[in-house]
Amino acid sequence: MQSASVANATQAAGETSSSNSARTILIVLSLAELFAMTLWFTGTTVLPQLAQEWRVNVADAGWVTIAVQFGFVAGALISAIFNLSDLISASRLFAICAVAAAIVNGIFALLAIEHRSAALVLRFLTGLFLAGVYPPGMKIMASWFQRSRGMALGVLVGALTVGKATPHALYGLQQLIGNALPWRSVVIAGSALALIAAALVAFFVTEGPYLAANPPFHLGQIGEMLRNRALRLANFGYFGHMWELYSMWGWLAVLLAAANAHASRSVLETVSFFAISLGFVGCLWAGLAADRLPTAQANDHSADIKKLRVRSRSRVTIIAMAASCACCLLAALAFDHFGLLVIIALVWGIAVIADSAQFSAIVSEVADQRYVGTALTFQTALGFLLTTVSLKTMALIGTNYGWRLATASLAIGPALGIVAMWRLEKSTQQSALSIRS
Numbered sequence: 001m002q003s004a005s006v007a008n009a010t011q012a013a014g015e016t017s018s019s020n021s022a023r024t025i026l027i028v029l030s031l032a033e034l035f036a037m038t039l040w041f042t043g044t045t046v047l048p049q050l051a052q053e054w055r056v057n058v059a060d061a062g063w064v065t066i067a068v069q070f071g072f073v074a075g076a077l078i079s080a081i082f083n084l085s086d087l088i089s090a091s092r093l094f095a096i097c098a099v100a101a102a103i104v105n106g107i108f109a110l111l112a113i114e115h116r117s118a119a120l121v122l123r124f125l126t127g128l129f130l131a132g133v134y135p136p137g138m139k140i141m142a143s144w145f146q147r148s149r150g151m152a153l154g155v156l157v158g159a160l161t162v163g164k165a166t167p168h169a170l171y172g173l174q175q176l177i178g179n180a181l182p183w184r185s186v187v188i189a190g191s192a193l194a195l196i197a198a199a200l201v202a203f204f205v206t207e208g209p210y211l212a213a214n215p216p217f218h219l220g221q222i223g224e225m226l227r228n229r230a231l232r233l234a235n236f237g238y239f240g241h242m243w244e245l246y247s248m249w250g251w252l253a254v255l256l257a258a259a260n261a262h263a264s265r266s267v268l269e270t271v272s273f274f275a276i277s278l279g280f281v282g283c284l285w286a287g288l289a290a291d292r293l294p295t296a297q298a299n300d301h302s303a304d305i306k307k308l309r310v311r312s313r314s315r316v317t318i319i320a321m322a323a324s325c326a327c328c329l330l331a332a333l334a335f336d337h338f339g340l341l342v343i344i345a346l347v348w349g350i351a352v353i354a355d356s357a358q359f360s361a362i363v364s365e366v367a368d369q370r371y372v373g374t375a376l377t378f379q380t381a382l383g384f385l386l387t388t389v390s391l392k393t394m395a396l397i398g399t400n401y402g403w404r405l406a407t408a409s410l411a412i413g414p415a416l417g418i419v420a421m422w423r424l425e426k427s428t429q430q431s432a433l434s435i436r437s
Contacts, residue, residue: 021208022144026152028204029141030159035197036098036133037163038170039105040068042190043112043123044250045167045269046183053113058254059395065250066388067120071127073384079131080217080377090136090143095202097132102194104129109187133197134160144208147291150357154287157357158280164249165276166193172269221371222378230310230366233424235379237317238359239386240417244324244410246387247394248352249276251406252345255331258403260338271342275349282320282354289316290361306365307428313358313365314425321414321421323351328411335404362424 043050043064051061078084084093108122137156145152170186225231253272257263290313327348334340360376367375390413398406 022152025141025144025205025208026155028200029137030155032094032098032197032200032205033133033137033156034159034163034166035193035200036094036101037130037160038166038190038193039101039126040130040164041065041249042105042167042187043068043108043119043126045171045253046186047254049183050112050119054116057399059392059399062250062391062395063120064123065246066391067123068127068130069246069384069388069391071124071129072131073127073381074124075128075131076135076377076380076384078128079135080373081219083217084132090139090207091201091205093132094136094140094205095198097129097136098194098198098201101126101129101133102191102198105194106188106191109184109191112187139211140205140207143211146210150287150290151284152287153357154283154285154290155280157287157353158283161279161283161353162277165273165279166190168253168269168273168276172266172273217374217377218371219374221368221374225367225371225375225378228367230424230427231363231375233420233427234359234362234366235382236420237314237321237417237424238363238379238383240413240415240420241317241321241355241359242383242386243390243413243417244328245352245356247390247410248324248348250391251394251398251403252276255398255403255407256338256341256345258398259335259341263338271345275342275345278346278349279353282350282352283357286316286320286354286356286358290358310362310365311425311428313362314421314428316358317355317362317421318418318425320351320355321417323354324348325411325414325418327351328414329408332404332408335407 047058047061047064050064051058054061088096104122104125108119108126111122112119137160138153141152141156142149167186167190170189171183252275253268256268256271327344331341331344331348334344359379363375363379364372390410394406394409397409
């Protein structure tokens with residue numbers, strides 16, 4: 001009896017210790033992700049200055065943002081093809097790539113004005129190295145959480161959302177104190193934060209007890225994936241989401257400036273920061289909703305349970321895309337009423353990112369389990385490639401036909417995404433969805 005009591009006490013102590021470690025990882029890793037992801041939009045935030053120095057319009061200077069998207073796609077493909085996060089520990093890969101991204105971002109600050117082509121290459125490299133920060137961060141977080149994984153990943157995605165909004169806060173602060181600091185200080189501050197992120201992960205973050213190997217990448221399986229109806233619908237939904245997401249994030253300050261030419265730059269950047277960073281709320285809501293998905297103790301991986309999970313996650317994406325689609329149209333209608341436009345932008349920021357993690361979760365359910373890694377890489381690569389088109393398209397519409405119309409044009413993405421996810425959700429109700437366990 002005494003030995004049993006000691007064993008139970010030891011087990012309880014171990015579980016408590018593991019829980020405490022998981023909470024520590026949640027805080028430290030989320031903070032590191034926030035700091036590292038400030039690099040994503042540092043170039044975008046200073047676009048007006050670069051456009052002026054380069055003597056081009058904002059649409060042409062927008063390649064500074066688009067280059068990051070191309071870089072991320074290249075980095076994601078390289079990481080998947082060579083399975084880097086299995087060859088190198090995820091925490092080490094995170095730290096190395098955060099340092100590399102900080103370095104090339106700092107060089108961008110020094111060379112951007114005089115060397116336009118080099119500036120675009122450096123932004124491409126920034127995106128490439130950030131592909132070694134975001135996915136490994138997700139892998140580490142998932143390795144520490146099982147029952148509350150949805151919440152944990154929601155917090156992490158929310159943190160990186162705040163990170164992507166941080167350059168707006170830095171620039172707004174710079175303007176608020178009287179433009180005493182050059183624009184390069186905003187870019188260099190992002191590099192400093194990324195170095196802090198690397199140190200946090202290198203010294204305080206390790207993989208957890210639920211670490212899983214990445215499924216291998218097989219290019220030859222892409223044809224089979226295209227024949228999977230459920231996977232096609234999930235991807236179409238994701239593409240609709242991505243059409244809107246980065247264009248909203250990338251051009252929000254510009255469209256706000258177009259709506260109110262008298263608003264100060266500090267006001268525009270501050271509103272942009274809060275609108276984007278409020279996405280944390282949406283991510284947390286979606287994560288908590290995911291944790292309430294149907295489960296089964298005895299047969300958690302059965303096709304029926306997977307269908308229930310796909311159905312529930314599909315509903316989450318439909319709700320989020322419906323809200324963000326409405327915000328696109330309402331923002332266009334309220335374009336001449338700046339106060340109302342700001343309120344809509346804040347709601348928009350919550351909705352536009354809320355469903356992001358759910359698309360990956362759905363793909364992991366409906367894809368052939370032998371090739372989940374290939375399916376997720378395929379989804380991510382095509383989704384980010386699509387953002388390069390939507391970013392450029394919105395910029396061209398905005399500069400040639402007005403930013404009101406450009407804002408409304410973003411509604412096309414979530415509207416089509418809703419159709420795809422509604423068809424996916426309906427197919428689960430009719431038991432027509434084929435899911436392989």
